[in-house]
Amino acid sequence: MVYDEACELFDGLMGLEISAPQIQRVCTHYGNTIDPLVKANCEPVIPALEAAKDEDKVYVMVDGSMIYIRDEGWRELKLGRLFCQSQVVNIQANRRQVMDSVYVSHLGSVEEFFPKFERHLVGYSNKIIIGDGAKWIWNWADDNYPGAIQILDFYHAKEKLVLFARHQYKQEGTRLSWIEEQSEKLLDNRLEEVISTLKSCRARNGEAKVAKQKAIEYYIEHDDRMQYKTYRQQGLMIGSGPIEAAHRSVIQQRLKLSGQKWSLPGAQAVANLRCYKHSGAWNIVKNIIAAAA
Numbered sequence: 250m251v252y253d254e255a256c257e258l259f260d261g262l263m264g265l266e267i268s269a270p271q272i273q274r275v276c277t278h279y280g281n282t283i284d285p286l287v288k289a290n291c292e293p294v295i296p297a298l299e300a301a302k303d304e305d306k307v308y309v310m311v312d313g314s315m316i317y318i319r320d321e322g323w324r325e326l327k328l329g330r331l332f333c334q335s336q337v338v339n340i341q342a343n344r345r346q347v348m349d350s351v352y353v354s355h356l357g358s359v360e361e362f363f364p365k366f367e368r369h370l371v372g373y374s375n376k377i378i379i380g381d382g383a384k385w386i387w388n389w390a391d392d393n394y395p396g397a398i399q400i401l402d403f404y405h406a407k408e409k410l411v412l413f414a415r416h417q418y419k420q421e422g423t424r425l426s427w428i429e430e431q432s433e434k435l436l437d438n439r440l441e442e443v444i445s446t447l448k449s450c451r452a453r454n455g456e457a458k459v460a461k462q463k464a465i466e467y468y469i470e471h472d473d474r475m476q477y478k479t480y481r482q483q484g485l486m487i488g489s490g491p492i493e494a495a496h497r498s499v500i501q502q503r504l505k506l507s508g509q510k511w512s513l514p515g516a517q518a519v520a521n522l523r524c525y526k527h528s529g530a531w532n533i534v535k536n537i538i539a540a541a542a
Contacts, residue, residue: 251506252276273515280518282537283525287368294537295368296351296530298333306334306485307373309397310492311366311386314500316356319510326520327362328500329353330492331369334377337486347491352499352524356517359385367393379489381405382467387474401474402489407432409464410443416457417450438478444468499527 250258252269259265259272286294298307313325332350340346353369355362370376376397380386382405390399410431418424434443447465452458468475477487503523504516511519525534 251503276522277515277518279534279538279541280521281514282541283521283534284365284517286537287365290368294533296525296528296533298331298336298349298351298373299529304375306375306377308332308334308337308486308491309370309376309378309394310489310495311362311380312489312492312496313383314496314505316500316504316516317510318356318513318516321513324356324513326354326356326500326504326516327359327366328492328496328524329362329366329369330495331373332491334484345486349529350491350495351528351530352495354500354517354520354524356513356520359389363389363393377485379486379492381489382471387471398480398485399474400480400485400487401471403435403477403487405489406435406468406471406475409460409467410435413447413450413457413460413464416460417453435475436477436481438476440468440472440475495527499523 252273255272256267256269259267283294309329309331311327311329313327315323316326318324330350330352332347336348336350337345338348351369353366355365376394377400378386378390378394378397379400379402380390381402387399390397407428410428414424414428418427431443431446434440434446444465447461447468450461452461480487500520500523503519504511522534525531
């Protein structure tokens, strides 16, 4: 909650006059108390997936979004999300929802984020890593979890077809038909056919030529992560929608409001607190406060 609104809430519900700056100081203090404890591998402060069992598959997703920091400008905040296959439920014919997750955030470099994130991955043997084409994600996955299943987000893969077709085909019907045909091939483990089709297409302009080459290179680089038919037969997700949704609900709804300019400690503190709240781990924060009292 925005600090001014929290001030009004305390006054309205409890009759307590607590200033917005005081609320801000408390949030910043306790939010920044979390990271040193996690770095020290203090197990009681590291949220766990309560539903996880030995045989359960655990999805691992990471992504970044930009937060405005005073005196520095836009900085990327990394966000990680963990959840169990057993916590993915069908709520409509083509829509699924994740019930419980653990979130981890860090406003800083990849080298700082991953050690923090990895402390939350201990104990889960069946990992499914889903991400976009960002090299920092796959370099980390290859180096640290070579036994994990790696899946390139299908919609990022499809986007390469859309970008090429947008420059290649002027008629909308032709363009949409071509995209649909190639997308179905991707979903059917026929990536080689898609690459062959792209190679055989004579680019009609410079933009199409560039988009075509980028798509081919992208698919060749990620071919082992694009076995979508196999993944779906195993009941696995093939999209990174959950981490993109998490950026909106966990981070951006509080830290990316109109006109906001954060200090680095303030942004990290609030991101930490929101991660714990959305992870269903607010008792951990309460325990940290009680231990300091």
